[in-house]
Amino acid sequence: MGLDLAPDLHVPARGLLFDNDGVLVDSLAAVEVSWARWARAHDLEPEHVVGQIHGRRAADSVALLLADEDLRAAAVEQIEAFEIEDSDICPAMPGVPALLAMLPVGTWAVVTSGTRALATARLRAAGIPLPEVVVTADDVEVGKPDPAGYLAAARALGVDPAQALVLEDSGSGIAAGRAAGCRVLGIGEAALDSPADLVVRDLAGARWAGDGLLLPAATVLRGPAAG
Numbered sequence: 396m397g398l399d400l401a402p403d404l405h406v407p408a409r410g411l412l413f414d415n416d417g418v419l420v421d422s423l424a425a426v427e428v429s430w431a432r433w434a435r436a437h438d439l440e441p442e443h444v445v446g447q448i449h450g451r452r453a454a455d456s457v458a459l460l461l462a463d464e465d466l467r468a469a470a471v472e473q474i475e476a477f478e479i480e481d482s483d484i485c486p487a488m489p490g491v492p493a494l495l496a497m498l499p500v501g502t503w504a505v506v507t508s509g510t511r512a513l514a515t516a517r518l519r520a521a522g523i524p525l526p527e528v529v530v531t532a533d534d535v536e537v538g539k540p541d542p543a544g545y546l547a548a549a550r551a552l553g554v555d556p557a558q559a560l561v562l563e564d565s566g567s568g569i570a571a572g573r574a575a576g577c578r579v580l581g582i583g584e585a586a587l588d589s590p591a592d593l594v595v596r597d598l599a600g601a602r603w604a605g606d607g608l609l610l611p612a613a614t615v616l617r618g619p620a621a622g
Contacts, residue, residue, distance in 0.1 A: 402612065403602075403609040403610060403611055403612060404593075404609070404610045404611075404612060404615055404618060404619075405604060405607055405608070405609055405610075406560060406578070406580065406593070406607050406608045406609075406610060406619075407558075407560075407606060407607040408558065408559060408560035408578070408606075408607040408608060409502075409554045409555075409558040409559065409606070410502055410503065410504070410549065410552045410554035410558065410559045410560070411498065411502060411503040411504075411559070411560050411562060411608070412503070412504050412506050412545055412548050412549065412552075412559050412560065412561045412562065412572070412577065413503060413504070413505050413506070413562045414505075414506060414507060414561075414562060414563045414564060414565070414568045414582075415505050415506075415507035415509060415514050415517065415518070416507065416508075416509065416517070416564075417449075417488070417564035417565065417582065417583065418488060418491075418562050418563065418564055418582050418598075419487065419488060419491050419505065419518065419521070419523055420485045420486070420487060420488060420491075420517045420518060420520070420521040420523065421485060421486050421487070421488050421521075422482075422485045422517055424484055425478065425481040425482060425484050425485050425517075426445070426448070426449070426478070427445050428481050428484075429474065429477040429478040429480075429481045430444050430445050430448055430474065430477075431444070431445065432477050433470070433473060433474045433477055436473065437460075437461065437466075437470065439460065444460060447459060447460060449565050449567075450508060450539055450565030450566060450567035450568050451508055451538060451539070451567060452508045452509075452532040452538035452539075453471055453474050453475060453478075453508075453509070453510070453532070454467075454471050454532065454538075455508075455538050456474075457470045457471050457474065475510060475512070475513060478509070478513050479512060479513055479516050482513065482516035482517045482520050483520050484520070485517045485520045485521050486520075486521055487521040487522060487523055488582075488597060488598065489597040489598060489599040490597055490598035490599035490600060490601050491521075491523065491598055492522065492523065494598055494601045494602065494603065495523065495524070497602060497603040498603050500526075500527065501527060501552060501553075502552070502603075503526050503528075503552075504526055504527075504528035504529065504530065504548040504549075504551065504552055505518070505525070505526060505528070505529045505530070505548075506530045506544040506545050506547075506548045506561075507529075507530070507531050507532070507544075508532055508538050508539055508567075508568075509531060509532060510531055510532050510533050511529065511531040511533050511534075514529060514531050527551075528548055528551040528552055530544045530545075530547050530548045530551070534547065535547065538567075539565070539567040539568050539570070539571040540566075540567040540568075540570035540571045540574065541571060541574070542571050542572070542574035542575035542576075544571065545559075545561055545571055545572050545575035545577055546575050549575065549577070556575050556576040556577045557576055557577070557578075559575075559577045559578070560577065560578050560579075560580055560607070560608065561575070561577045561578070561579045561580065562579075562580045562582060562598075563579055563580070563581060563582065563586070563591070564581065564582040564583045564585065564586060566585075566588075566589050569581060569586065569589045569590065569591050570589075570590075573590060578592050579591045579592050580592065580593055580594070580595065580608070581593065581594035581595070581617075582594075582595060582597060582598070583596065583597070584596070584616065586616075587616055587617055591617075592619055592620070593615065593617055593618055593619045594615075594616040594617040595610055595614045595615055595616060596614045596615075596616055597614060598614075599611070599614060600613075600614060601614070
């Protein structure tokens with residue numbers, strides 16, 4: 396007799412709202428290189444800086460790291476330039492190109508804490524096409540964990556937030572998705588320590604079912620809570 400393989404997990408959704416960094420593109424190395432450059436330029440400890448910036452808009456990170464308000468505008472422009480310069484080392488995350496190729500136009504969006512210029516540079520470097528709906532740091536007054544970005548994306552797709560699935564890797568992004576009233580799929584082991592509704596290692600083997608995602612059992616780190 397053959398082995399009984401666990402069935403794929405079906406996650407209902409009418410629209411998919413993707414974070415960019417750590418979900419669609421593997422920008423970790425690029426982010427750390429850029430922010431380390433920035434930290435040294437401002438006489439800050441690179442490890443401390445890199446530990447503070449994930450899941451935040453650059454402007455919010457700079458405000459957190461620089462006490463002198465007069466320096467912040469130029470510092471934001473500087474890190475933006477560094478990150479765009481370093482975007483060519485951003486590959487696609489596992490399973491992403493194949494999954495996106497299955498999605499009909501108008502069923503998915505990108506919601507990122509980066510600017511439009513940076514998001515475009517990283518997506519292009521990874522060979523990922525831009526969807527019709529892209530919500531960036533330029534489009535919202537308050538960044539994640541505020542839900543404004545995910546609410547705007549769901550509205551643009553014409554999807555009730557309760558029927559949208561947010562795909563996120565960072566704590567602030569997961570909090571934003573939940574605050575928007577969306578179901579949240581956490582990506583990566585770090586998401587196990589978050590309130591994401593379910594968590595997968597990555598999107599390898601993920602497929603669009605027309606009414607949601609099919610996730611291979613082998614990638615599921617934490618399934619949905621019973622009830």
